Amino acid sequence: MNVTFESIGNKLVIRINGDIDHHTCEAIRQRIDNEISKKNPKGIIFDMENVGFMDSSGIGVIIGRFKQISEKGGATSMINVKPQIRRVYEICGLQKIIGVYDSLERAVNGMA
Amino acid sequence: MNIDNVMKLEFLSKSQNESFARSVVAAFIAQLDPTIDELADVKTAVSEAVTNAIIHGYENKLGTVEIVARIMSRTVEIEITDSGKGIENIEVARQPLYTSKPELERSGMGFTVMESFMDEVEVSSVPYQGTTIKMRKTFKKL
Numbered sequence: 001m002n003v004t005f006e007s008i009g010n011k012l013v014i015r016i017n018g019d020i021d022h023h024t025c026e027a028i029r030q031r032i033d034n035e036i037s038k039k040n041p042k043g044i045i046f047d048m049e050n051v052g053f054m055d056s057s058g059i060g061v062i063i064g065r066f067k068q069i070s071e072k073g074g075a076t077s078m079i080n081v082k083p084q085i086r087r088v089y090e091i092c093g094l095q096k097i098i099g100v101y102d103s104l105e106r107a108v109n110g111m112a
Numbered sequence: 113m114n115i116d117n118v119m120k121l122e123f124l125s126k127s128q129n130e131s132f133a134r135s136v137v138a139a140f141i142a143q144l145d146p147t148i149d150e151l152a153d154v155k156t157a158v159s160e161a162v163t164n165a166i167i168h169g170y171e172n173k174l175g176t177v178e179i180v181a182r183i184m185s186r187t188v189e190i191e192i193t194d195s196g197k198g199i200e201n202i203e204v205a206r207q208p209l210y211t212s213k214p215e216l217e218r219s220g221m222g223f224t225v226m227e228s229f230m231d232e233v234e235v236s237s238v239p240y241q242g243t244t245i246k247m248r249k250t251f252k253k254l
Contacts, residue, residue: 021130
């Protein structure tokens, strides 16, 4: 598992590579929180292209980051969401708070 | 229903075994040629149950988690057992968003995910003896 970041304007793109489960979520959370405190982004975009599997531990990570960013008035979104992850996302009701976009460009513009 | 095949897996309650456990179950049930979605559903449900055993059953102390998977025609039955502290109130634990460990940023959606992805989920638990989660799913006909 590794996590990389890209800043586009005041948005932070978070690219997670690997499975997101209880075993990996603590390291993912720390990497993201370090980057958020360094960059102080106005919005975050989770790029899920290289996430093969996610369970509800991942939902905990995403909601936790959503709370941090929304406290500062920012939005959270996701791109490249595979069907397995989409089902977990929908069952957990994330569609009410986190938008899924079909491209990075749309996510960046949609969150403007 | 006749049992066509059975497997049993036992491993230490270490979090690095979560991906191992769901992959083993997925490999075992692959003999039924499930769809990609059906396979993903079972993997996700197994991951939730094993995570519960590790975090809540053993509270990150070391113990043994046992998985028994049975194939009966197009139905898979999976039992995940720990010998940990047990669940005090199963009804409350199964409620969406309930978590006994909010400080760990748990979503409280583990049982909801299991119930959504499997056809049946039965939970039996005895305080200080352990918990068994038994789940069933019938795959579509080929």
